[in-house]
Amino acid sequence: MHNRKRYILITLLVPLLGIVPRVIKNNYPAPGYLLLYYLYICAAFSLFLVIARFTNNRIKKPVSRLVVAYVAGAALLYSVHLLLFYAAPGLLTFFLNVKNLSFGSVTGVTLFRSLLLLMLTLAVPLLLRKKETANIPKDTNDTNYCSQFSVTFQDKTMLINVSEIAFFNLENGILYICLFTGSRYIINMTLEQLEKKLNPQQFFRANRQFIINADAITAVKNAENRKLSLITNPETNGHIIISKAKAPVFLKWWKK
Known part of the structure; x- marks a missing residue:
């Protein structure tokens, strides 16, 4: 139960790392766009967390787990980006932080962002494990x-x-x-x-x-x-x- 609460807290806090530079770079964009961007990062990060847990339970080899998690996460994220490419190109331009929206830019940013999300996902268990370890008293009477x-x-x-x-x-x-x-x-x-x-x-x-x-x-x-x-x-x-x-x-x- 405690780990579940920490997962939720991390999922809500990590996207803020992407919000701060966006605010600085865009000189305080529209609050609506900023909120949608925060929800987009939360959803993408949650997606990679779910995929990572799924592969951990079913694939034994670490390298295979990483490859499958990356490919699956990138494919799903790319599908979302393609949907926004046709439905809301202006919003996608803001999400990906590109000047000229094209298939090439969408693909490049998706692959890089997927790698970044996977790295953040791998760091989550380390944070949880460190907190668990800290709960053991060093000295007792x-x-x-x-x-x-x-x-x-x-x-x-x-x-x-x-x-x-x-x-x-x-x-x-x-x-x-x-x-x-x-x-x-x-x-x-x-x-x-x-x-x-x-x-x-x-x-x-x-x-x-x-x-x-x-x-x-x-x-x-x-x-x-x-x-x-x-x-x-x-x-x-x-x-x-x-x-x-x-x-x-x-x-x-x-x-x-």
Whole structure:
């Protein structure tokens, strides 16, 4: 969810890089044209983002991904430019920032702009990854986090030491504490609340269902689409999957 919001924010902010020089060069053009130009860049940038994500999920070789993304993006962008060439040549002249509108100028600007958009698209995951990495605290103090959790079992209240907990698992809307012994207990709390109470050097929020103890992880396997699959002891009912966006952060945390 956080990555989706960042993608939207980046999609809205990056086009401003093209607006500023246009305003300076054209001495404050008509607001309507400027707004249409901003929406045009947003749409073109979004197009390349969608194509890049599509090729990342289906093409393994990096060079092939780049070639396919560039060709597909340039072809679609060129189609839009050709449509504007006949329907609104004045608007296209402003969009492409050319003096004499011709097929040659449209082709040249389209190819160059497609390359620029592809480069910006490739930079987006790097920005998101850097932000994810920054969320890992460098230093922690164990006294700031819970050492025990209380649970109720058969009308009895029990205290469970954090060191006994292999992972926390949200299942069918119910949150369970899962011990290394294999026992499970219900805890009346949310995963978000638990994150604040657990030492991030020892526990990792794997996804929307699991917070995992580093000591419970026995191996890590590569999964499809650059995701990671965790092998744990004790075993879980299903695979614990780390997303492609979180994978570098998880590996850095786990290797510590």
